[in-house]
Amino acid sequence: MTGQPLLSVRDLAVEFGHGPATSRPVDGVGFEVGEREIVGIVGESGCGKSLTLLALLGLLPSGGRVVNGSITFGGKDLRGADPSVLRSLRGRQVALIPSDAGAALNPVARVGKQLRLSLRTHHPELNAQQRRGRALDALRRARLARPEQALAAYPHELSGGMQQRSAIALGLQNEPQLLLADEPTTALDVSIQAEILRLLVQLRDELGTAIVFVTHDISTVREICDRVVVMYAGQVVEQGGADEVLTSPRHPYTAALLGSVPPLGGVPPEQLETVSGMPPDPAAWPGGCRFQARCRRFTELGEPDACTSTWPGSADGLTVHAACHFPLDDSPLGHSPVEGARR
Numbered sequence: 001m002t003g004q005p006l007l008s009v010r011d012l013a014v015e016f017g018h019g020p021a022t023s024r025p026v027d028g029v030g031f032e033v034g035e036r037e038i039v040g041i042v043g044e045s046g047c048g049k050s051l052t053l054l055a056l057l058g059l060l061p062s063g064g065r066v067v068n069g070s071i072t073f074g075g076k077d078l079r080g081a082d083p084s085v086l087r088s089l090r091g092r093q094v095a096l097i098p099s100d101a102g103a104a105l106n107p108v109a110r111v112g113k114q115l116r117l118s119l120r121t122h123h124p125e126l127n128a129q130q131r132r133g134r135a136l137d138a139l140r141r142a143r144l145a146r147p148e149q150a151l152a153a154y155p156h157e158l159s160g161g162m163q164q165r166s167a168i169a170l171g172l173q174n175e176p177q178l179l180l181a182d183e184p185t186t187a188l189d190v191s192i193q194a195e196i197l198r199l200l201v202q203l204r205d206e207l208g209t210a211i212v213f214v215t216h217d218i219s220t221v222r223e224i225c226d227r228v229v230v231m232y233a234g235q236v237v238e239q240g241g242a243d244e245v246l247t248s249p250r251h252p253y254t255a256a257l258l259g260s261v262p263p264l265g266g267v268p269p270e271q272l273e274t275v276s277g278m279p280p281d282p283a284a285w286p287g288g289c290r291f292q293a294r295c296r297r298f299t300e301l302g303e304p305d306a307c308t309s310t311w312p313g314s315a316d317g318l319t320v321h322a323a324c325h326f327p328l329d330d331s332p333l334g335h336s337p338v339e340g341a342r343r
């Protein structure tokens with residue numbers, strides 16, 4: 001990344017509950033997103049990916065609060081920002097696309113009306129005809145085959161893929177600088193998933209929108225992301241260029257995650273690796289490295305004290321190399337010394 005990042009997150013922490021019932025599912029997350037960059041946040045279910053995105057926009061679920069860290073977007077501090085500032089930012093400069101397009105679209109309003117309403121909020125200077133034109137353009141840009149028809153349709157009259165394209169059109173029609181996409185393809189068929197991923201890359205190329213793409217599926221990161229942030233148990237354990245991290249992972253967790261997907265372009269092995277065991281509980285994080293209980297390298301090295309006593313990441317959460325006391329060397333992936341158990 002050259003120059004100032006568009007988005008900079010440092011040491012972000014989110015808590016729920018109080019007293020002994022306090023949990024901290026996001027605990028010291030740091031990463032940056034440059035202009036026009038596609039950054040993938042990847043990790044198993046429950047590692048804190050969605051909460052990280054929601055915290056950026058001040059949209060945490062009830063009871064959730066940001067208790068530490070900084071969020072800077074376009075040079076402005078978002079953590080301390082007034083709710084009205086965040087409201088005007090959302091949909092205009094930053095758009096959020098959830099995994100379930102149904103959640104982004106109002107089921108009782110025609111798609112065209114929803115697009116026009118959002119335009120009216122963010123571009124009051126446009127007249128009705130201009131709004132209709134812009135809405136149609138947004139649907140065309142999202143590659144909806146029959147945009148006029150989609151404009152007049154209720155969401156339930158559209159297929160899952162068309163709904164997701166409409167949600168993308170809604171998110172991108174105000175040409176935001178940053179798009180936050182939370183598992184935008186999980187609810188879709190595999191062939192449609194690939195089309196939506198291609199669409200996101202095309203839109204970045206056409207509009208210059210930076211994208212933070214959240215997924216538990218590391219193979220989609222391979223396809224579209226410039227950089228990758230690997231999260232485990234509320235923390236960033238590794239981040240860097242997607243090619244570098246995915247071909248030469250340094251954190252045993254990244255290597256184990258990669259063992260659970262077929263090799264790119266290669267013949268899938270008879271059995272995929274999986275990461276054995278369960279992640280720890282956000283209400284009772286273990287000391288030291290949180291991956292230790294599932295890490296084969298920890299066992300192979302005779303359970304070194306460092307792993308149980310000290311967090312190996314950086315203090316501001318911006319772990320560029322692996323947050324591991326005994327990272328893997330730079331040998332290309334193939335036979336990682338740390339693999340999950342066989343299924």
Ligand SMILES: Nc1ncnc2c1ncn2[C@@H]1O[C@H](COP(=O)(O)OP(=O)(O)OP(=O)(O)O)[C@@H](O)[C@H]1O
Binds near residue numbers: 025045048050051282
């Ligand atoms: N409303 C809530 N109240 C309390 N804890 C919550 C709440 N929402 C989420 N959590 C906790 O935060 C953890 C992280 O949730 P988050 O949704 O960010 O995970 P994720 O990595 O996005 O998972 P997934 O891939 O399944 O969406 C969860 O495991 C859960 O323990």
